[in-house]
Amino acid sequence: MRREFTGRQMAIILVAGFGVVVAVNLFMASLATRGFGGVVVENSYVASQKFNGWLQEADRQNALGWAADVRRNDDGVIDIATKSVPTGATVEATLRRPLGKPETTALTFTEVAPGHFASDTPVGNGRWTIRLHIEAQGRRWSKQEPVE
Secondary structure, eight states, X not given: OOOOOOHHHHHHHHHHHHHHHHHHHHHHHHHHHHHOOSOSOSOHHHHHHHHHHHXXXXXXXXXXXXXXXXXXXXXXXXXXEEESXXXXXXXXXXXXXXXXXXXXXXEEEEEEETTEEEESSOOOSSOEEEEEEEEETTEEEEEEEEEO
16 A cells, blocks of 8 residues: 655655755864864955065066975974075075964074075974075075975
8 A cells, every 4th residue: 555645754855855965064164164274365355456466576586596495304304405595595484284273383494505404393294384485695585385
């Protein structure tokens, strides 16, 4: 014997289906907000007004011809090998975790060989984003990249 499919049963199916969708969306949103540790920019409109200046600064930096290769050694020390950077340069950097609990570390560097710098303190394991600054002869060069 077949039972009749009622409007009440359809309502239960719809409510249960949408309930699952809403629950999954809330769960995924909570994971996303817990996994992002910071703000890219405080105000996107203000950042957009500065964009052309950032492009000009990048062109000025590229004209210097400086380059830097960043590596993290097994002992946690950050090594930086520079190219075309004048002697007597100073190097500093800030490390931050790109995901998870916000963590920031400031680093200072010592020149261990001409054009080769090593961080004074080791860095913990995991993913980091380094914002590197090199200054020499009154000029400043910056770079940001991931470090593992």
